[in-house]
Amino acid sequence: MKIFEPLEAGVIEGISKTLGETNKGLSGTEIEKFLAEARIADCDPIITKWKRLYNAFVNYQNKNKNSNNILTFINKSMSPARFVGKNEQFEDIRFELNKYLSFSGLKLKENGKFTSTDSTSTISEAEQKANRFKSKLQQRNTHEKIYEYCKAELLAENYFHSVFEAVKSIAETIRQKTGLNHDGSELIELAFSIKNPLITINKLSNETEESEHKGFANLIKGVFGMFRNTAAHAPKITWEINETDALDIMSTVSLIHRKLE
Template sequence: MTVKLHPPIDGSVLEGISKTLGDTYNGLTGTEISKFLQEVGIPDIDSNNTKWKRLFNAFADYQNKKQISNNILKFVNRSMNPARFIGRNEQFENVRFELNKRLSFIGLQLLESGKFSLITVSTTISEAEQKVNRFKSKLQQRNAHQKIYEYCKAELLAENYFHAVFEATKSIAEIICQKTGLFQDGSELVEIAFSIKNPLIKINDLTSETKESEHKGFANLIKGVFGMFRNTTAHAPKTIWEINENDALDIMSTISLIHRRLENNA
């Protein structure tokens, strides 16, 4: 069977790959670098240098002599074997995320399996970042409701947590209005739609005090989301009301739960 020969990797991309794999916090240890270089047959020509420069010099020397990048890609495969990261999934995803930004410039993507797949070559930074979207990937791992992606497409692509939360929160009100024909907003909308006496939306059959409490609690959850996130994001400048990735993911999970209950109970 003929082995496909991969052309040399551009120096800038190779430097980015080396810096990612040699990162002080998430990258390989010196011992791991020695091990994987030996396994893939790349001479360790600069073992006393810093980790990323050691990798870069070894990779550059190999492909300058061989005029292919096969063993460099094999090094990435070996070092990113998912079995090595049991109990360290966050580290694996962080390294994979950064590698894929660089790999997209040579038309490759590293999958969760640690194997490569072919993609369209990126030519700009924005293209590379759109193809490698960590925030969206983490939402998918949490099995976020489809409405999140429908209402926040542009914000998710830009990894804009502030406006992604705002748009996702707005989507709840829009779905309630669509289901009920109401035109109110905020707490007033929720109180009318989820009224115990004349509910336009029920999350259960309301046949017991416990079920009524659940129904009221769900309505209060929506009002809480509107009050804490929608009103805040609508009126506070982004520079004042900061949302980090973990907070945004947790908020999106709550909004996703609300959408599921709205979808399953009319």
């Protein structure tokens, strides 16, 4: 059996606080169960949950000079079978755990198992390795253009600028396909003209297909008007985008790019 090096005290504290978090973490009963299954002594069962875990983990590690059973505890408590129907909760916890595990060269995968990774030494490196926003985009099979145009913003989980850059990618793709140098509504009207279209999403052979074509052009105009133009003129502090909104906007941009192909 592979022997894993002891975890740093800060890493153990971060893991304990994540797993013992009041709303999304383990219950007291679950902590008792998984400590027993991982063969870790429950040395302070009546104190705060995260401190209970921290003391149990530190006590085990001091005696055994390895982190094996601590990792076993994480494996058992993060078994995907426990989170059926609660995928967002699973990903939120996994994201937080991976921030701390990355300092020890470990990563918890979607299957609840560990894999080796390059260890990190700074907070920003840990944040980038555990990037939750990008992971959620990948789960949605988001179009590759999204990552091409807003890589830095995604790594920083900057939702405001990620949306801005992603929406700008639509106009740039249309210009590349048509050779036009216009922008905004004028670009869309020229590119998707019914009489002389430079881009079509169907054969425009009947009224239904013409309506679909016009609807797609109006969708792009709406995305520009609501997300690109607003983001360009409104300061971030007054036009806040949360993660859910950003994911939905990115999915719309992804749909547009698939249609453009």
